[in-house]
Amino acid sequence: MSEVSAKATEKTTQQMALLRQFSVPIALVALVATATAVQPSFLSPNNIQDILTQTAPLALVVLGQAFVILVRGLDLSVASLMASVAVLATAFNATSNVMIPLIFASAILVSAVVGLINGLLVIKRNVSPFLATLAMMIVLQGIRFYYTQGAPSGSLPEGFRFLGAGRIAGIPVNVIAFTICFAGLAWLLHKSSFGRKIYITGGNPASADLVGIRSDRVTITCYVICSVMAGIAGLFLMGFVGTVDNWVGRGYELDAIVACVIGGIALTGGRGTLWGAAAGALILVLIFNIVIIMGLPVQAQMIIKGIIIIFAAALFAKAIQA
Amino acid sequence: MAFTNTNRPTRRLPLDPSLIVVALLLAAVVAVGFALSDRFGTTRNFMNVLEQAAALGFASLGQALVVIVGGIDLSIGAVVTASTVFMAGVVDLHPALMIPMIFGTLLFGAAIGFLNGFAIIKTGVHPLIVTLGTASILNGTVLIYTLQPTGGVPFWFEEFAYGRLGVIPISGLVMLLCFAVVWFLLRYSKTGRAFYAVGGSPEAARLNGIQSNRIILMAYSAGGFFAALSGTYFVSRTGVGDPRIGDPMTLASITPVILGGLVLGGGKGNILGVLLGVFLISLISNLLNYMNVSTFIQWVIQGLIIIFAVSIYVQKCKKL
Numbered sequence: 001m002s003e004v005s006a007k008a009t010e011k012t013t014q015q016m017a018l019l020r021q022f023s024v025p026i027a028l029v030a031l032v033a034t035a036t037a038v039q040p041s042f043l044s045p046n047n048i049q050d051i052l053t054q055t056a057p058l059a060l061v062v063l064g065q066a067f068v069i070l071v072r073g074l075d076l077s078v079a080s081l082m083a084s085v086a087v088l089a090t091a092f093n094a095t096s097n098v099m100i101p102l103i104f105a106s107a108i109l110v111s112a113v114v115g116l117i118n119g120l121l122v123i124k125r126n127v128s129p130f131l132a133t134l135a136m137m138i139v140l141q142g143i144r145f146y147y148t149q150g151a152p153s154g155s156l157p158e159g160f161r162f163l164g165a166g167r168i169a170g171i172p173v174n175v176i177a178f179t180i181c182f183a184g185l186a187w188l189l190h191k192s193s194f195g196r197k198i199y200i201t202g203g204n205p206a207s208a209d210l211v212g213i214r215s216d217r218v219t220i221t222c223y224v225i226c227s228v229m230a231g232i233a234g235l236f237l238m239g240f241v242g243t244v245d246n247w248v249g250r251g252y253e254l255d256a257i258v259a260c261v262i263g264g265i266a267l268t269g270g271r272g273t274l275w276g277a278a279a280g281a282l283i284l285v286l287i288f289n290i291v292i293i294m295g296l297p298v299q300a301q302m303i304i305k306g307i308i309i310i311f312a313a314a315l316f317a318k319a320i321q322a
Numbered sequence: 323m324a325f326t327n328t329n330r331p332t333r334r335l336p337l338d339p340s341l342i343v344v345a346l347l348l349a350a351v352v353a354v355g356f357a358l359s360d361r362f363g364t365t366r367n368f369m370n371v372l373e374q375a376a377a378l379g380f381a382s383l384g385q386a387l388v389v390i391v392g393g394i395d396l397s398i399g400a401v402v403t404a405s406t407v408f409m410a411g412v413v414d415l416h417p418a419l420m421i422p423m424i425f426g427t428l429l430f431g432a433a434i435g436f437l438n439g440f441a442i443i444k445t446g447v448h449p450l451i452v453t454l455g456t457a458s459i460l461n462g463t464v465l466i467y468t469l470q471p472t473g474g475v476p477f478w479f480e481e482f483a484y485g486r487l488g489v490i491p492i493s494g495l496v497m498l499l500c501f502a503v504v505w506f507l508l509r510y511s512k513t514g515r516a517f518y519a520v521g522g523s524p525e526a527a528r529l530n531g532i533q534s535n536r537i538i539l540m541a542y543s544a545g546g547f548f549a550a551l552s553g554t555y556f557v558s559r560t561g562v563g564d565p566r567i568g569d570p571m572t573l574a575s576i577t578p579v580i581l582g583g584l585v586l587g588g589g590k591g592n593i594l595g596v597l598l599g600v601f602l603i604s605l606i607s608n609l610l611n612y613m614n615v616s617t618f619i620q621w622v623i624q625g626l627i628i629i630f631a632v633s634i635y636v637q638k639c640k641k642l
Binding site: 074138 | 446459573576617622629632
């Protein structure tokens with residue numbers, strides 16, 4: 001390679017690195033500016049609260065998905081799990097708010113088992129993450145529909161509505177829940193030694209084993225974290241929507257992956273931050289909102305989402321190649 | 323691994339072990355069927371299954387070609403949907419265009435596939451993400467155009483789905499013919515063998531003088547082409563363009579590919595295994611219907627089949 005072209009490559013590399021580093025904040029500012037330009041009331045406190053309430057359930061799923069993608073995985077079963085957990089909640093047929101902790105505990109337990117099975121299939125049976133979680137998605141769907149026979153029934157404690165859509169001192173309750181989960185998981189990923197093990201495993205599982213990290217355990221734990229987050233998100237989304245059907249959270253598996261990609265989590269593993277992933281979820285919800293306030297048909301969201309995922313992924317793919 | 327002859331992946335063994343596994347499973351299902359129901363083992367039922375298997379067959383054939391070159395196509399379902407709406411929509415306005423539109427629809431599918439391949443090569447983005455994006459764009463566009471089944475085709479076009487040549491359904495025959503042609507090309511043509519080389523290692527293939535990018539483009543175009551053929555079959559069956567009909571096809575198309583012993587990641591597998599996989603899935607679903615098993619339980623079984631198939635093949639590969 002000649003010196004000139006080497007310099008040129010270096011320059012583009014730097015530009016790409018800069019672009020990659022600041023793409024998430026730039027996108028956020030640009031989206032908020034666009035939305036405010038179209039609809040000046042966009043920045044009203046009430047609208048901001050609404051947007052954050054809409055973002056929280058997706059963001060909860062995204063946090064978990066980020067862990068799985070960091071260890072080179074993928075979880076397609078999260079949306080199916082969300083709906084299954086919602087159906088499980090109705091199965092208690094509870095009317096008293098006292099039952100809510102019990103419902104949460106059983107939902108988390110079931111989710112953890114699902115995550116464990118996903119992880120074991122991927123690690124112990126060498127099934128590709130795509131297929132293992134795909135199969136899990138279909139199996140959960142079958143069990144759920146068989147149990148409900150297509151139409152869920154039962155009742156839920158009133159308190160779920162408050163958890164999903166209520167506010168404490170103006171702050172949406174589900175946003176508070178998200179903040180707590182985010183703080184815990186961000187500490188785990190970015191401050192604890194386990195977090196470093198996740199990055200090393202995602203970067204290269206074989207060399208992780210060589211330095212004494214049980215990469216199989218790390219990976220399985222990430223799948224469990226992902227499923228548990230999806231289970232929690234399912235209960236909050238159920239509270240937000242206010243009813244339970246067999247498709248609570250439909251489409252969230254793809255939206256969560258899109259949010260991670262937008263937020264700079266590399267599908268090849270080992271790169272990206274939880275901040276980025278959460279910001280990715282916010283970007284996605286802002287885009288959906290702008291589509292609505294611009295008066296475009298709802299279906300346009302799908303088109304825009306498709307274009308964005310390809311471009312965002314292309315941006316980061318080029319940066320990594322360079 | 324060092325002892326396997328990677329130059330000739332299709333001729334390593336006289337019979338691919340995964341072929342034997344699928345064939346055995348197929349035989350087991352047929353045996354169970356004969357034992358459990360006297361209506362199952364009739365020529366009439368088998369011909370019906372062959373007719374109904376066509377949609378899955380076309381979609382899986384396209385998926386298989388993409389998987390062989392190391393990719394995956396999650397836009398198959400969206401292309402199926404878009405091609406039914408495109409075909410039924412245009413023919414409804416201009417009934418005279420029925421025959422040109424058959425080719426137009428197939429070309430449309432191939433063009434979408436080509437765009438997928440082009441985006442994957444140019445951006446270096448994982449095929450999963452690119453085809454997911456394409457699927458979202460296509461589905462959004464179709465749903466803006468219509469929210470319910472729309473359009474229509476001349477009545478005679480149902481011959482493609484329901485017509486019979488003697489006792490053999492035309493759609494099933496076309497599917498078998500497609501598999502035969504693709505099998506022959508993959509095995510005996512230079513380009514076909516290049517598919518396996520590119521799937522094994524694009525870089526090594528390139529160093530051996532194979533234009534990897536061209537092969538990848540061909541594979542995705544073929545994927546789109548066969549998805550559109552599957553869409554054409556649905557139009558023939560239902561007479562309309564349905565904006566949701568393709569939804570389950572994306573994932574459904576992957577199961578026979580896995581059952582047939584094709585490895586996600588590419589470079590391996592026999593297309594005949596995929597055909598047997600299509601028959602296996604269709605017969606299982608046929609048999610479960612005879613046994614009055616609910617669709618919901620059938621989903622569970624489908625998921626377990628995927629896990630089971632992948633697990634045994636992975637273990638087998640480890641032994642080699």
